[in-house]
Amino acid sequence: MEQQQEINRPITVIGLGGAGVKIIGRLAALPHAAHLKLLAVDTDSGVLERSPLESGRKFLADEKWRQGKGCGGNVLEGQRSISRERGNIEDLVSGSSLLLIACGLGGGTATGGVAAFAGIAKKLNIPSIFIATMPFSLEGRSKRRIAENGVKELLPVADVLLYLPNDLLFTRLSGDTPVEKAFEMADMEVARTIIGVSEIISHNNLLPASLADIKEALKKQKSSAGIGVGTADSSDGLNRNHIALQRMLDSPLLGGIEKLQDADTVIVSLTGGKDLKIDETKKTLEAFGKFVHPECNLIVGANTAENYGEQVQITAIAIKFDTQPLPAENTGTNGFNAPETKKNEEKPKLDLFGAELEQAELPLQNISRGIFLNTTPVIHQGEDLDVPTFQRKGIIIDKG
Ligand SMILES: Nc1nc2c(ncn2[C@@H]2O[C@H](COP(=O)(O)OP(=O)(O)OP(=O)(O)O)[C@@H](O)[C@H]2O)c(=O)[nH]1
Ligand SMILES: [Mg+2]
Numbered sequence: 001m002e003q004q005q006e007i008n009r010p011i012t013v014i015g016l017g018g019a020g021v022k023i024i025g026r027l028a029a030l031p032h033a034a035h036l037k038l039l040a041v042d043t044d045s046g047v048l049e050r051s052p053l054e055s056g057r058k059f060l061a062d063e064k065w066r067q068g069k070g071c072g073g074n075v076l077e078g079q080r081s082i083s084r085e086r087g088n089i090e091d092l093v094s095g096s097s098l099l100l101i102a103c104g105l106g107g108g109t110a111t112g113g114v115a116a117f118a119g120i121a122k123k124l125n126i127p128s129i130f131i132a133t134m135p136f137s138l139e140g141r142s143k144r145r146i147a148e149n150g151v152k153e154l155l156p157v158a159d160v161l162l163y164l165p166n167d168l169l170f171t172r173l174s175g176d177t178p179v180e181k182a183f184e185m186a187d188m189e190v191a192r193t194i195i196g197v198s199e200i201i202s203h204n205n206l207l208p209a210s211l212a213d214i215k216e217a218l219k220k221q222k223s224s225a226g227i228g229v230g231t232a233d234s235s236d237g238l239n240r241n242h243i244a245l246q247r248m249l250d251s252p253l254l255g256g257i258e259k260l261q262d263a264d265t266v267i268v269s270l271t272g273g274k275d276l277k278i279d280e281t282k283k284t285l286e287a288f289g290k291f292v293h294p295e296c297n298l299i300v301g302a303n304t305a306e307n308y309g310e311q312v313q314i315t316a317i318a319i320k321f322d323t324q325p326l327p328a329e330n331t332g333t334n335g336f337n338a339p340e341t342k343k344n345e346e347k348p349k350l351d352l353f354g355a356e357l358e359q360a361e362l363p364l365q366n367i368s369r370g371i372f373l374n375t376t377p378v379i380h381q382g383e384d385l386d387v388p389t390f391q392r393k394g395i396i397i398d399k400g
Contacts, residue, residue: 009097010037011198016113017078018047018070019104019133019187025051026191027102031307032271033195036100039092043081043109044070059092061085061109071108075146078112089120098201099128100194105147105163106135114150118157129160131194133186136166138179162197162225162317164190164253189253192229196315200269200301226263226318228254234310241270241284241312248314249291260291263318269301271315273308284314292318 013036015024021040027033029052040051040058045068048058060068062081071077082089093099099121103110114130121128132151135143154161166186173182230248232240249257260266268288270281281302292298 009095011035011098011100012037012039012093012096013100013102013194013198014039014041014093014117016041016101016103016117017107017110018042018044020102020110021047021051022183023102023187023190024053026187027194028053030191030195032305032313033191034307035305036198037096041089042070043078044068059088071112073146074108075112075150078108078110079116080112081109082113082116086116086120089117090124093120093126094124096126099126100198101128101130102132102190102194104133104135105150106139106143111146111150114154115157118154121159122157127159129197130154130158130162131190131197132161132163133190134163134165136179136182162227164227168252168255189229189251192231192313193227193253193315196229196269196313197317199271199303199305199313200267200315226253226255226259227251228316228318229313231311231313233312240310241280242287244312244314245284245288248316254316254318257291259318259320260316261293262320263292263296264321265297265299265319266292267299267301267317267319269303269315270312271303271305271308272312273310274304274306275310276304276312288314288316
């Protein structure tokens with residue numbers, strides 16, 4: 001009964017800020033996103049006008065103060081704008097079974113607004129997954145710093161945060177690729193990742209993997225994540241599953257096969273049309289299993305969706321835990337704010353669909369290092385020197 005209710009509650013995907021709105025636009029064009037409720041939220045009216053979403057799905061935030069002109073890279077304005085719209089946003093998302101928020105960090109609206117979204121999700125008892133891109137290196141250090149600050153503010157309040165360095169895409173692009181094209185590719189990768197993530201936890205699975213499984217696997221540990229998506233259809237020949245697998249392994253945001261081999265937890269899902277057979281699914285997932293470490297916690301999901309026709313998609317999320325435990329206090333050591341925890345805390349409630357999440361309790365959280373994936377943190381006297389002065393000065397971010 002409860003499960004039936006969940007099936008009827010939509011997964012809502014919100015594109016926040018300029019990049020988020022473009023990602024949602026890409027998503028809207030993909031038939032496999034038909035089951036998702038899409039919303040575009042920005043302070044920039046031009047960005048929303050250019051979005052292919054129908055007008056009822058676009059929300060211009062804080063028109064009174066921003067006058068549809070965006071936040072011009074000002075994070076504080078972004079925070080204010082989204083906070084002012086809290087009531088309206090609650091109305092837009094209430095009743096959802098899950099919120100997936102997609103954005104590019106580095107500007108004002110999304111970087112400032114994400115924490116308020118996490119707060120809204122918590123208040124409404126809706127699990128939240130954030131999928132955020134980090135700026136391209138060529139955008140410069142200050143953008144990157146803004147994005148890093150955004151990540152650090154979001155980590156303690158998001159249920160799951162997957163952040164993806166846009167730079168990884170360059171590993172697959174030739175040097176003369178125009179930036180616009182690189183963005184387009186990033187948008188498509190993120191859009192497909194969103195579909196993959198939503199399908200990993202969808203309800204009509206052949207093999208069940210739920211958000212509760214994912215959160216259980218992630219626990220409260222800091223981790224880094226890589227995401228691979230590969231699709232293939234019948235035009236790729238009889239071996240479409242293996243071709244999809246190969247494409248997933250080559251997928252730029254995964255960061256290479258070694259990310260799978262290194263991972264502590266890997267979540268993999270395969271989605272196909274109604275003709276997807278259990279034994280081909282099994283074979284593919286077995287083949288996939290060879291790429292991960294034997295000790296790895298492998299969470300597998302497989303499901304069918306009518307609109308896939310002869311297409312298959314394989315999505316993998318490779319998670320590597322940081323070896324250092326989370327600090328007990330919210331000290332911000334190692335570059336991250338620890339989530340607030342209760343002393344003698346009870347076992348967290350894992351049944352997220354319909355379960356209660358208490359405000360001060362962050363049961364399970366994925367903390368990924370994204371753009372820091374390949375860097376060694378500079379630790380001095382137990383502190384990560386990458387912690388920005390912004391945070392040391394204690395600027396308060398509205399977390400709802
Ligand atoms: N993948 C992708 N990333 C983008 C795109 N446009 C911008 N970005 C990235 O997203 C970051 C934030 O930019 P925007 O989304 O435009 O910023 P915003 O949240 O709208 O903030 P303001 O415009 O300052 O209000 C940039 O630093 C880029 O790294 C895009 O089209 N695709
Ligand atoms: Mg903008």
